[in-house]
Amino acid sequence: MEAIILSTQQYKDLVNRLDALNKQLEEKQKKPQDTFLDNQEFLQLMNISKRTAQTWRDEGIVSFSQIGSKIYYRMSDVQKLLDKNYKAAFSNKRKY
Template identity: 50%
Template sequence: MEVIAIQKTALDGMKNDLRELLEMTENATRKYTPIFKEEQWLDNQEVCLMMNITKRTLQTYKDKGLLPYSKLNRKNYYKRSDVQALLEAGHPYNTNDNGFTDE
């Protein structure tokens, strides 16, 4: 075990810096917390598993505007309620009125 000794003033300075960093992080996330508490968000893999579709089909749903999504740090997220609504509407792949052809 290695022991490192530092001055108390340096330790107190580090504690204050960490406290300020924590406060900044809490302030930055505070406005987004209600958004994530209201709704459960799913990533690509979770949506594909839930809908039993491929990633390519999911991309087609996004391209056609059938499934809204939000992008955060280059990753797509979908509201569970939107995915559930699409599931309840039936597989949109087999209808002609939304631009898809029957398969």
């Protein structure tokens, strides 16, 4: 096994870089609503066809961004879509 010797300054720089990377990772994990899905990921997540996604976009059911021919969906918009169409379970207790 090889040993690597770092100066104090090199060690501090390395630790600072690792801290910065760790902070970036934590921020991304805290805000999944800021994540964007491409069209293929959206289709797989919602288990729908391309045509259904197109209809939803045309009818304003889901918000999206388009750059050229690429379409992206914000995860927070997908969450809003699901929340808006959420139906709470109702109690259907049978009395005997």
